[in-house]
Amino acid sequence: MGEHVKTRTYTSSLRAQQAERTRGAILDAARSLFVTQGFRRTTVQQIADRAGVNIDTIYSAVGRKPALMRELVETSLSGQNEAVPAQQRPYVQQIREAATAGEKIDIYAEAIAEIQQRMAPIFLALRDAALSDESCRALWKEISERRARNMLEFAADLRVTRQLRADLDDQRVADVIWSMNAAEYWVLLVEERGWTPAEFRSWIADSWRRLLLAS
Structure with missing residues (x-):
């Protein structure tokens, strides 16, 4: 009886691992295609071919194209x-x-430099998709508003230290950080101007210190 339970548990574990590998292959394929040719031009069949699965597997493992985009955004953010x-x-x-x-500030700047290496390409793909797809437009708005709320929480956390400039309220602090941790800012400096991630991290950390903290 005990051996039967062990065998069943082992088989279940193998199936879970295979399902996770399949899901990963699907997301990798969707990411590559969304980034290189855009959301609108990418078909589910192309994703299935790239991932080596059938379309029904994509629908059962993740969902339709908007669900794939959401998963790519969320996993890029979380790492x-x-x-x-x-x-x-x-x-x-931390x-x-x-x-x-x-x-x-230093901890957050380092985190942003790491996140944007994953996030920036797919976030720009989402921005472009939002122009023509209603689901992506709703996701773009949701992520943008969530990021703004998170920056208000970060501003409040900075405020507790009593080291922020007195003439800046939390909303202004949050807006400054929100604008400079954006994927668009990363693309301008890293992808277009050739900055390294380390240079970007040092720049935003130094800028936020100079702009936001009392001397």
Whole structure:
């Protein structure tokens, strides 16, 4: 009886691993095609061919094209195989535990430089898709508004240190950070001007310190 249970558990584990590998292959294929040829021009059949699966497998493992785009955005943000709320990401916890505003800024700048290497290409693909697809337009708005809310929380966390400039309210602080952690800003400096991720990280950390902290 015990051996039967072990065999069944082992088989179930293998199936779960295979399902995760299949899901990963589907997302990798969708990412490559969305980034290189755009959301609108990419078909589910092309994604299936690239991933080596049939269309029904895509629908059962992830969903239709808008669901694929959402998964790509969420996993790019989290750096994991699934969506992770911002409050549960390790760097956010490190920010909360940091004692000074400068330390919090440095942690976040490093996180942004890492995230944008994954996020920027798919975020720009989503921006372009939002021009013609209603589901992508709703997702673009949702992500943008979520990011703005998160920046308000970050501003409030900086405020607790009493090291922010007195003439800046939390909304202004959040807006400054929101604009400079955007995928578009990353693309301008890293992809178009040839900055390294390390140079980008140092730049935004130094800029936020100069712009936002009391001297």
